[in-house]
Amino acid sequence: xxxxxxxxxxxxxxxxxxxxxxxxxxxxxxxxxxxxxxxxxxxxxxxxxxxxxxxxxxxxxxxxxxxxxxxxxxxxxxxxxxxxxxxxxxxxxxxxxxxxxxxxxxxxxxxxxxxxxxxxxxxxxxxxxxxxxxxxxxxxxxxxxxxxxxxxxxxxxxxxxxxxxxxxxxxxxxxxxxxxxxxxxxxxxxxxxxxxxxxxxxxxxxxxxxxxxxxxxxxxxxxxxxxxxxxxxxxxxxxxxxxxxxxxxxxxxxxxxxxxxxxxxxxxxxxxxxxxxxxxxxx
Amino acid sequence: xxxxxxxxxxxxxxxxxxxxxxxxxxxxxxxxxxxxxxxxxxxxxxxxxxxxxxxxxxxxxxxxxxxxxxxxxxxxxxxxxxxxxxxxxxxxxxxxxxxxxxxxxxxxxxxxxxxxxxxxxxxxxxxxxxxxxxxxxxxxxxxxxxxxxxxxxxxxxxxxxxxxxxxxxxxxxxxxxxxxxxxxxxxxxxxxxxxxxxxxxxxxxxxxxxxxxxxxxxxxxxxxxxxxxxxxxxxxxxxxxxxxxxxxxxxxxxxxxxxxxxxxxxxxxxxxxxxxxxxxxxx
Numbered sequence: 001x002x003x004x005x006x007x008x009x010x011x012x013x014x015x016x017x018x019x020x021x022x023x024x025x026x027x028x029x030x031x032x033x034x035x036x037x038x039x040x041x042x043x044x045x046x047x048x049x050x051x052x053x054x055x056x057x058x059x060x061x062x063x064x065x066x067x068x069x070x071x072x073x074x075x076x077x078x079x080x081x082x083x084x085x086x087x088x089x090x091x092x093x094x095x096x097x098x099x100x101x102x103x104x105x106x107x108x109x110x111x112x113x114x115x116x117x118x119x120x121x122x123x124x125x126x127x128x129x130x131x132x133x134x135x136x137x138x139x140x141x142x143x144x145x146x147x148x149x150x151x152x153x154x155x156x157x158x159x160x161x162x163x164x165x166x167x168x169x170x171x172x173x174x175x176x177x178x179x180x181x182x183x184x185x186x187x188x189x190x191x192x193x194x195x196x197x198x199x200x201x202x203x204x205x206x207x208x209x210x211x212x213x214x215x216x217x218x219x220x221x222x223x224x225x226x227x228x229x230x231x232x233x234x235x236x237x238x239x240x241x242x243x244x245x246x247x248x249x250x251x252x253x254x255x256x257x258x259x260x261x262x263x264x265x266x267x268x269x270x271x272x273x274x275x276x277x278x279x280x281x282x283x
Numbered sequence: 284x285x286x287x288x289x290x291x292x293x294x295x296x297x298x299x300x301x302x303x304x305x306x307x308x309x310x311x312x313x314x315x316x317x318x319x320x321x322x323x324x325x326x327x328x329x330x331x332x333x334x335x336x337x338x339x340x341x342x343x344x345x346x347x348x349x350x351x352x353x354x355x356x357x358x359x360x361x362x363x364x365x366x367x368x369x370x371x372x373x374x375x376x377x378x379x380x381x382x383x384x385x386x387x388x389x390x391x392x393x394x395x396x397x398x399x400x401x402x403x404x405x406x407x408x409x410x411x412x413x414x415x416x417x418x419x420x421x422x423x424x425x426x427x428x429x430x431x432x433x434x435x436x437x438x439x440x441x442x443x444x445x446x447x448x449x450x451x452x453x454x455x456x457x458x459x460x461x462x463x464x465x466x467x468x469x470x471x472x473x474x475x476x477x478x479x480x481x482x483x484x485x486x487x488x489x490x491x492x493x494x495x496x497x498x499x500x501x502x503x504x505x506x507x508x509x510x511x512x513x514x515x516x517x518x519x520x521x522x523x524x525x526x527x528x529x530x531x532x533x534x535x536x537x538x539x540x541x542x543x544x545x546x547x548x549x550x551x552x553x554x555x556x557x558x559x560x561x562x563x564x565x566x
Contacts, residue, residue, distance in 0.1 A: 048389035051365040082334040106331035108424060110551035117550035141391060143426055267400035268393035
C-alpha cells in the first residue's frame with residue numbers, strides 16, 4: 001500500500017446510529033477523488049465510539065457495496081483483546097490490505113512486555129496467514145505509544161505480518177527515526193503537512209484526516225511531489241487545525257453536500273459551535 | 284449502598300479467558316469476608332480488557348450463582364455509548380443496586396457538554412426506571428475526569444438516578460469537595476487510606492482494590508471507625524502500593540489459595556516479576 005489514505009469519517013443518522021448507505025457512498029467518492037486506500041475506523045472515524053457490531057456492519061456494507069477489500073485497512077485495535085481479534089479476523093478473511101491496530105489504551109504506562117504481548121496475542125489469536133498489521137501510533141490521544149524497541153521486537157517475531165505504521169505523533173523527527181530504523185517498513189505519516197518530507201526519505205505516504213475533504217489536492221501533491229503542491233495542501237490543513245478537527249471536517253462535508261446530517265458526532269465529541277462554524281465559513 | 288465495596292478481580296484460565304466458576308466463588312467469599320457490596324468490572328477487574336459479551340457472561344454467572352443483585356454495582360462505562368447502554372440495561376433489569384459508569388475515555392480533553400451528553404444519553408437510552416448511576420472518577424487512568432460542574436448538571440437533570448460517585452482521584456481534598464458540594468450524594472472514596480476521613484465527613488464508604496485481599500480488616504475499620512483500625516489497614520495498603528497493584532493482588536490470592544492460575548492478567552498488564560514477587564513475600 002502506498003499513497004494517500006483517508007481515515008474515513010463515520011456518518012450518523014438522527015438517532016446517532018451509523019448510516020451505512022452514506023458511509024458506502026462516501027467511501028466510493030473518496031476513492032474516486034484519488035485516495036489510494038481507505039482506513040475506516042480510525043480516530044477520525046470515531047471508531048472507539050462504535051461497538052464491535054457497528055464496525056462489523058459498516059465493514060460488511062463497504063464490501064457488499066463494492067468497495068474493494070484490497071483498498072481497505074480498517075482500524076481493529078480495541079482496549080479489549082477479544083474485540084481486536086474478532087475485528088482483525090473478519091478483516092483478514094475478507095481480504096483487506098491490512099488492519100490498523102491501536103495498542104490497548106485504557107491502562108497507562110504499560111510495560112514494553114505488556115504491549116508486546118498485546119500485539120503478539122492479537123496476531124496469534126487472529127490466526128490468519130494473510131493478516132497484515134499496521135501499528136497505530138497516536139500517543140497524544142491514546143496516551144499509549146509504540147516505541148522503536150517494541151517495533152523492533154515485533155518485526156523480528158512477526159516478519160511479513162507486521163507491515164507498517166501510521167505515525168500520528170505529528171513529530172517529523174519521530175517519523176524520520178522510524179524510516180531510518182526500519183527500511184522497508186511502510187511508514188505512513190499522520191498529517192499531509194509532512195507528506196513531501198516523508199516521501200523524500202522513503203515513506204509510504206500519509207493517512208490523514210483532511211483527506212476526507214481535500215483528497216484530490218493531497219493526491220496530486222503525492223503524485224507531483226513538489227513544494228508548490230505541498231504548500232497548497234498545507235493551507236487547508238492549517239485552517240482545519242484551528243478547529244476541533246472531526247467536527248470541522250463533518251461540518252465542511254455537511255455544507256458541501258447540503259446534507260446537514262453529516263454534522264452529527266457521537267459524544268463525547270460535539271458539533272461545531274456557531275462561532276466555530278463562522279470561522280470555518282471565512283476560510 | 285454503604286460501607287466497604289470490593290472492585291472484584293477477574294480470574295482467567297490458562298487461555299486467558301474469564302473463569303466464571305472461580306469468579307462466583309471469589310465474589311461469595313468477599314461477601315462472607317464482610318464486604319457490603321461488590322463492584323465487578325472496575326479498573327481492578329480489568330474490565331476494559333474484557334469484551335461486552337465476557338462481562339455479560341460473568342454477570343449472568345454471578346446472578347445464577349446466587350450472588351444477590353442488590354449487592355452489585357457492576358462497571359458498565361465503555362468508550363462506546365452503545366456498549367455502555369447495553370451493559371447498563373442488563374444490570375438495571377437484573378435489579379443491580381447501581382452501575383458504575385466511566386466517562387468515554389478515548390478522546391482526551393472532551394468538553395463538559397460532550398461529557399454531559401455522554402452520561403445523559405447513556406441514561407436516556409438505557410431507559411430503565413430502576414437505573415442508579417454511580418459516576419467513576421479515576422482521572423489518572425481514564426485521563427478524563429468528572430468535574431463538579433458536570434456532576435451538578437447531571438444531578439439537576441437526573442435526580443434520583445445519578446446516585447453517587449467512586450472518587451479514585453486519590454486526593455482527599457477532592458473527596459471532601461464532593462462531600463461539601465453535594466449533600467446526600469453517595470461518595471465512595473477509591474482507597475481505604477481515606478476511609479475514616481471520608482466517613483467523618485458523611486461519605487458512604489470506600490470501593491477499594493485492596494478489599495480483594497483485606498476485606499475483613501477494612502470492614503472492621505468501617506464498623507469501628509477508629510484511628511487504630513485505620514492504621515492497621517493503611518499498612519497493608521501501603522505494602523501493595525509499592526507494586527503494580529492488580530498483579531500484586533492476584534499474586535497474593537494465588538499464594539493464599541494455592542491456585543497459581545490467579546496470577547494470570549490480560550495484556551497490557553503483566554504478572555509480577557521474580558523480584559516483585561520476592562518483595563511481596565517479605566511483607
